[in-house]
Amino acid sequence: MRWVNRHARRGDRIFLGALPILLLVLLYLFLAAQRHAANPMDKILPLPGSMADAMSVLLFQKDQLSGQFVFWADTLASLQRLGIGLGIATLSALAVGLVLGVLPPVRATFGPLVTAIAVIPPIALLPILFIALGLGETAKVALIVIGVAPVMMRDIAAYVAGLPREQIVKAQTLGASSWQIMIRVALPQAMPRLLHAMRLSLGPAWVFLISAEAIASDVGLGYRIFLVRRYLAMDVIIPYVAWIAILAILMDAALTVASRRLYPWAHGASH
Amino acid sequence: MRWVNRHARRGDRIFLGALPILLLVLLYLFLAAQRHAANPMDKILPLPGSMADAMSVLLFQKDQLSGQFVFWADTLASLQRLGIGLGIATLSALAVGLVLGVLPPVRATFGPLVTAIAVIPPIALLPILFIALGLGETAKVALIVIGVAPVMMRDIAAYVAGLPREQIVKAQTLGASSWQIMIRVALPQAMPRLLHAMRLSLGPAWVFLISAEAIASDVGLGYRIFLVRRYLAMDVIIPYVAWIAILAILMDAALTVASRRLYPWAHGASH
Amino acid sequence: SQGPDPKAEQRNEFNIGWSIYAGWMPWPYAQQAGIVKKWADKYGIKINVVQVNDYVESINQYTAGKFDGVTVTNMDALTIPAAGGKDSSAIIVGDYSNGNDGILLKGANQLRAIKGQQVYLVELSVSHYLLARGLETAGLKPTDVKTVNTSDADIVGAFGSPQAKAVVAWNPQLSVMKAQPGVSEVFSSAQIPGEILDLLVVDTATLKANPNLGKALTAIWYETVALMQRQDAQGKAARAAMAKLAGATPESFENQLSTTHLYTDPKAAVTATSAPALVKTMTQVRDFSFSKGLFKGASSADAVGIAFPGGKTLGDPQRVTLRFDESFMKLAADGKL
Amino acid sequence: MSALLSLRDIWVEYGDKIVLERVDLDIEAGSFVSIVGPSGAGKSSLLRVVLGQEVPTRGTILLDGERLKPECGPDRGVVFQRYSVFPHLSALQNTIFGLECAKAPLTARLFGGARRRAMAEAEEMLRAVGLGDALHLYPAQMSGGMQQRLAIAQALIKRPRILLLDEPFGALDPGIRADMHALIMRLWRDYSLTIIMVTHDIREAFTLGTRVLALDKRRHDPHAPHRFGATAVYDLPLRRRADPAPSEEAAAETSQQNDEEEVGNG
Amino acid sequence: MSALLSLRDIWVEYGDKIVLERVDLDIEAGSFVSIVGPSGAGKSSLLRVVLGQEVPTRGTILLDGERLKPECGPDRGVVFQRYSVFPHLSALQNTIFGLECAKAPLTARLFGGARRRAMAEAEEMLRAVGLGDALHLYPAQMSGGMQQRLAIAQALIKRPRILLLDEPFGALDPGIRADMHALIMRLWRDYSLTIIMVTHDIREAFTLGTRVLALDKRRHDPHAPHRFGATAVYDLPLRRRADPAPSEEAAAETSQQNDEEEVGNG
């Protein structure tokens, strides 16, 4: 049977998907053990034991000063920023993408601007960003939005502009105005693509979140990572990064399921 | 006439596209003038004159230590890193995206791994990257690749997996093997999408380049920006960022033109 | 909320920025322990002590007017806000680095071995200054080494790469790297005592209009420092809390303190600020800064004026933008707060 | 003569390929024009031009004596050759879409009584095209013929003044095709529509149309086949405005057969 | 009896909708089976199952007495109802693709003499379907009928043992359709193909086929129309294996017309 036609069963799929990740973990353990054999004090690739020790403090002991469990407080703060940032980015990407995609004059006017904003690296302009928006939550959320939204906008705009011309023509013969085409033809068809764009943006969004938290913050997963980085405390950094990966993968899976549930017409095989 | 049907002419399009950017520049000049009226020494929003002064030194005067024109040396170094990084990212995205998209068993096995890598913020694991790749060009290029490639891979894989099933079936009835489907059906159709993904990746690629140059470097646009950030020399940072934007927009335009030239079938209106 | 250049007006809410460094940890501790509130209430004002994770960004934000005061080294105070035309007053000279900054080499224990090496450091910072001073003492020229700008957050990781053999850094990064096998410290700020100063600077105009701010800050500082110097359980608890705030273990933090010369006694601070040695130090620092092009567009090192206690000035007296102001420390010394 | 639609010297070219040349046509209100012609002659291109989807390279189109704006509108309905419906809407939603657009300019959605009335109308139309059992299927879940019928229902429910049909019954079996013929004749008569239909079924062209146009190239250069375009080579008025009822159409089919042979070999 | 293809108790269901039920069929090598039936009956579904594109819910398919693997292969060619060709290949490249796959397993591209031979073969095939002037057009630049002919050429050039055609001539005018009939009959005879063709043109079904199958529901529950599937309700062997030459086919059309009326009204 050709490989293109081999579809693994559900149970097998989970096993297959976990396999390379497990192998990587094993490779890590091997390398870490090797480094520790050479230098028992090695900090760069800590062994699971020291990670567990370091994390248990953050997980289960209340911080005396703030009265919070550090790990959970970090997680909450970061998720909140990420959620707001990604939410704003998604909504603005949808709105701008639709308008740019459907209306050629608007595309001609604002397309180049969106491109320019998309390619300007926001971290190069951090001083201006922080000066304009202060050092509070706004600036951190804004960095995520500025970092992630333009790419999403361009993607949605390109997708909408690429909808079959027949559909737009058809809608017009059925009496649809530009606005009605936007909300009834382009919007619903852009939704699955928007969820896909969100999935692809999860990685960059975390990067920008962490960059923002690295610069001005006093709580958050990125803050903690950059705080302990001064001491090369990889026994905290690696579990934190793994935790970020788990959170992101869960969000990714949730978005996939949501797309299948909400827009079955976009996923069923057509013939 | 409905807005969906209004297409600006070529000349008008350039004018329309330049308009909002010009307005932004004017807004900047206004704000800068205002700040300078309040504090003639203001560094945050420099006036064009001081930017020109600062840049002319970097543009036209040889650096005593290195004997190079700083600005051009920076540009060359950054473009080289970006080019290599984006090139590797694109090629690997194409290869991995094709294999994942066409072969369901491979997708089941490595899809989750690619997702995991895509969502792990690479800047959080820099120490491990340094040990593995050193501090030279390799590490910088690798950071771009790690930052950009997984998103592109996932995009291409999703696109290829979403090719109409009829095409895959048809190719098989014409005797194509999995490999032949990959190189003759999926690959050429993925190319325009790949160029699109490259365009969308330009922004993130610059971000990762600048991050990499901020970490350990002695030449490059990002190096200069982060170096002069130490004394808030916005009169250098702003022209540098504008230059980055111009370079990126040129690349974007080149990719658009290349896609139209090389893959006309993907751009012509079908009926 | 404030404009770019806060006009000399009376206000009662102020923001002070700080970043993590052994000599500045009293600030967040004072905030948490209620010392800030206590003194602010006394002077009828409100003080927000705001952490900025990235040191340079904290100074940039101060320069931009987002903070009324910031913790900063003498060199950065000169090259960033002062050179940028922002008139700043150093009202607290908290400590000088007495081994908190150092040059490390892998596989060599002589500073001379640095010749021809790539040196990883935060360029244009006190590390760069320390390197210049070190090369000077070893009879080397600045061109004998090649510097690679490395962000302070990543320098420990970077030093883990086999490629990196020479590094200049400050604590806590310094102590982490020093502990690695085969690494030795070949030069440290202990060899140039009093040259790397850690200050609290405040916008001069704001200070003029609100002298109470200066009083409150000085009072907070010396109460906190006195507390942390105590060798009893209370002092230990305070230091442990500071360690935690810095993300360090108590032992590591004690270690860092041991290479920090804290002016716990305001009298000592006043003496150091008024001493002619400070003028000499600042001359060296500004000459170094000018040679590195940090005084943008200035034709001489005199372009930025520095004022010292007793009316002495260095550089252009018409354009004084950095003032060492001992008056508030003096009030503390005299117990008048 | 005041025609509803007048094409004056229409040329359609793609690059240096001439598809239509010098097409002059007057179409009267209430007529049912069948267009036949070989594959690739330019029948669909002609429809696209009349629809306003494409601008002819040369020539003018007048609608009610006024120049046609190069855009589509609800006065001209269409069923495309590759019948396309909205993939994200069920059959019912696809059909109701035109009604919603007309009645709810802002939301393009109806609620309450208006919605129920529109639903009833759409259901009736879907039942008329034989999709009464498939109201809630998405296009991807339908067979080719079902999608084609959905496209027809979608266009018919708007009762446009001019209806452009591009091989609308190509994917339908004879039984359902006869039903569709009856349906379209009824609507044509009841709402005095003007219909332009492209078909390959010559019998159908003659049974339904009041006028049959054959589109083909007049000249052919074997060395540069693309240098000559097609135009109307036959234009047969059939004068069937007051015809028998649709149920009698089927019987009429056989009698029309001679015409078919004629044109088929012409 | 040793049939080439045997369907045993095939059921096709989508969710709780039964499309095909209890289909039992034996198809002999060299036969030309026409399938007719109302729109939505499941004709395309049946082809998909035979093609190996879909796995039936129940039942087995035997090819040469062996269980059919659920995958397509070069022994079974297909022309889909919504004729699809590769959008990124020109007409010539689309046609040559099958030859390249067979002869260059690694690169799937031919060079030198092999390429020239394949090009000549493809050109001949394209000329046979009337696309001799459109060798270098991309599908998006072709009319519907041209794309359909391209799909036919693409499938025919491989001369598969079993050829599955789903309304292959639906978008073609009568003249070209007759040419295509002749072409397909010639290839069928010369290469002794086995052809299964779905069509709505009953005359075509009887003219070309050696056997006509009518697919329809046996039972119909008006309250749950989806609970009964279609199956072969008529199965008419025509015994036309040794028939007149293709040029005589056209003449034979008229004589077959009676059969058509019979089934059409049946």
Ligand SMILES: Nc1ncnc2c1ncn2[C@@H]1O[C@H](COP(=O)(O)OP(=O)(O)OP(=O)(O)O)[C@@H](O)[C@H]1O
């Ligand atoms: N974008 C294009 N570029 C070049 N040629 C084109 C393009 N679009 C259409 N054509 C050509 O225009 C001609 C007419 O196409 P059209 O679709 O109008 O034919 P048609 O009469 O509808 O044929 P059919 O009966 O097969 O549908 C065809 O020969 C086609 O090749």
Ligand SMILES: Nc1ncnc2c1ncn2[C@@H]1O[C@H](COP(=O)(O)OP(=O)(O)OP(=O)(O)O)[C@@H](O)[C@H]1O
């Ligand atoms: N994914 C699906 N989900 C639900 N029903 C489906 C799906 N795919 C097909 N069907 C149903 O299967 C039935 C048969 O479809 P099929 O395409 O085989 O019909 P057909 O006989 O080829 O009709 P036509 O002549 O119109 O092409 C249809 O009633 C259709 O609604």
Ligand SMILES: [Mg+2]
């Ligand atoms: Mg057509």
Ligand SMILES: [Mg+2]
């Ligand atoms: Mg079908």
